[in-house]
Amino acid sequence: MTFAFADPSPAAKPLHVLRPEDLPLFLNGPGAPWAGWLQASGFEAGLGEVRLLPAADGSVAGAVAGYGTAAARRRLRFGLAKAVAGLPSGDWQLSGTLDGLEKTEAALAWLLSGYRFDRYRPGRKPAARPRLVCPEGVNPARLIAMAEGEALTRDLINTPAEDMGPAELEAAMAALATEFGASFDAIRGEDLLARNFPMIHAVGRASPRAPRLLDLRWGTAGPRLTLVGKGVCFDTGGLNLKPSSGMNLMKKDMGGAATVLGLARMVMALGLPVQLRVLVPAVENLVAGNAIKPKDILTSRKGLTVEVNDTDAEGRLVLADALAHACEAAPDVLVSMATLTGAARVAVGPDLAPYYTDDPGLAAALETGAKAGFDPVWRMPFHDPYESVIEPGIADLDNAPGFGFAGSITAALFLRRFVEGPRYIHFDIYGHTPTDQPARPKGGVGQGARALLEGLAEMMQL
Numbered sequence: 001m002t003f004a005f006a007d008p009s010p011a012a013k014p015l016h017v018l019r020p021e022d023l024p025l026f027l028n029g030p031g032a033p034w035a036g037w038l039q040a041s042g043f044e045a046g047l048g049e050v051r052l053l054p055a056a057d058g059s060v061a062g063a064v065a066g067y068g069t070a071a072a073r074r075r076l077r078f079g080l081a082k083a084v085a086g087l088p089s090g091d092w093q094l095s096g097t098l099d100g101l102e103k104t105e106a107a108l109a110w111l112l113s114g115y116r117f118d119r120y121r122p123g124r125k126p127a128a129r130p131r132l133v134c135p136e137g138v139n140p141a142r143l144i145a146m147a148e149g150e151a152l153t154r155d156l157i158n159t160p161a162e163d164m165g166p167a168e169l170e171a172a173m174a175a176l177a178t179e180f181g182a183s184f185d186a187i188r189g190e191d192l193l194a195r196n197f198p199m200i201h202a203v204g205r206a207s208p209r210a211p212r213l214l215d216l217r218w219g220t221a222g223p224r225l226t227l228v229g230k231g232v233c234f235d236t237g238g239l240n241l242k243p244s245s246g247m248n249l250m251k252k253d254m255g256g257a258a259t260v261l262g263l264a265r266m267v268m269a270l271g272l273p274v275q276l277r278v279l280v281p282a283v284e285n286l287v288a289g290n291a292i293k294p295k296d297i298l299t300s301r302k303g304l305t306v307e308v309n310d311t312d313a314e315g316r317l318v319l320a321d322a323l324a325h326a327c328e329a330a331p332d333v334l335v336s337m338a339t340l341t342g343a344a345r346v347a348v349g350p351d352l353a354p355y356y357t358d359d360p361g362l363a364a365a366l367e368t369g370a371k372a373g374f375d376p377v378w379r380m381p382f383h384d385p386y387e388s389v390i391e392p393g394i395a396d397l398d399n400a401p402g403f404g405f406a407g408s409i410t411a412a413l414f415l416r417r418f419v420e421g422p423r424y425i426h427f428d429i430y431g432h433t434p435t436d437q438p439a440r441p442k443g444g445v446g447q448g449a450r451a452l453l454e455g456l457a458e459m460m461q462l
Helices: 020-027 032-040 070-075 079-086 100-112 140-158 166-179 198-204 250-269 315-328 342-348 360-373 384-390 407-416 449-460
Strands: 013-018 050-054 060-066 090-096 130-132 183-188 212-218 224-229 231-235 275-285 297-299 305-307 333-338 353-356 377-380 423-428
Touching: 013 020, 020 032, 032 050, 050 079, 060 079, 060 090, 079 100, 090 100, 100 130, 100 140, 140 166, 140 250, 140 449, 166 183, 166 212, 166 231, 166 250, 166 275, 198 212, 198 275, 198 297, 198 315, 212 250, 212 315, 224 250, 224 315, 231 250, 231 315, 250 275, 250 333, 250 449, 275 315, 315 333, 315 407, 333 449, 342 353, 342 377, 342 407, 353 407, 360 377, 360 423, 360 449, 377 407, 384 407, 407 423
Parallel strands: 013 060, 013 090, 090 130, 224 275, 224 333, 231 275, 333 423, 353 377
Antiparallel strands: 050 060, 183 212, 212 275, 297 305, 353 423
């Protein structure tokens, strides 16, 4: 999917963006010809409200859109995007008193609202959509890179597992590498054992679609940034089988992989001065005679042994081998992203991306980036007193301690055991929007990628 802004043109119609307090001045000034119409129609400049303004000949002269109160905007991110659906096709330009950050949010929301997942509706012809002239002072290339990266993430998550298994995820990652001149490698099937990735192999060996570790590298100068994304293309729970309700969204269990690929696309499209590496352990967690069993003990790439107390806690197993491998190349910053625990959803819901880091500088940069990227995040604690919870006694680590509390924290602590050297951030994301939201239709969604992108300069000291 491609995204673009309209070229500046006198033919572009004005979209007057009004706060409720701006409305009287507008009605007594430039909006006077339409004052009666707007008052009669009940327009109050609520967030996302839109009214077309007729010309004398009956054509559309422009439109007004409500920007709502500050409280309304805090409650509904990208709320102005609701107005886009009420505009006819053609070119539009923003008019009003929005500041630079508000214009950027509006322009990004406009682009993101154009996303459609039509792969399985090939006969459906998309309707012509209104286009926006990029507001003055806004960087169009950066926003287009964000939108295209987000669209890649959404497409990957939204595609059902039948068409998005380990091989298809590999193909998508290889295509991304080709597009940007990156190198790409894949270690598949039994070669995982030969090259010491035992836990990736163990989780994926029950599927007829071979497990693999995917490796993309781009850039030859600058600080080293490594992204690791959980690529569990479908998760039945293994022998600890999920109920059917628990499997309904499991095509999104590769949401971490999809999100790091979307972020990688943004980084490469913008030509950021980093040495980028992306590692994705791509597997399916299925049921077969050779599936891993509860109480099996696996030996990881790092040499730590892991007691498998729940085969449905498989994501941390594949990530552990990938993280240990990532650290061998001594990156400056290491980021893992995964749809890892239901506990994270209970803690912060579907809209926030919880993250963990011990590094206050990374946390500060990420919080700044979240505001600039309109991508909310929430810091969670690597709470050291819970370390004993993930130590079962019979092995070094327990992949699913029966603690009954703090499931996201104990999963993050498990992953941290495999990280040595780099500054580290771990995201436990949801990767799914449960209901239609402005600029975010129901379905797959990226979380944390724009926050990371906007925070990279500070994180990497670029």
